[in-house]
Amino acid sequence: MNARPLRHGHVQFILDPGAVNVDVKVETTKILKQHKAYLAQFEEMLNDERIA
16 A cells, blocks of 8 residues: 655555556546547548548
8 A cells, every 4th residue: 555645734545556557547548549539530521621
């Protein structure tokens, strides 16, 4: 277990630091995939407008 000091004298206890990192990686991966999908749609839209 890790203890991390926070503001105002509070302390955050992390039971399994590895689990926190895995959650962050999963969320980051989801966000990157969504961003890539959005960019692909945007590029496709731009290409369609150039052709028209």
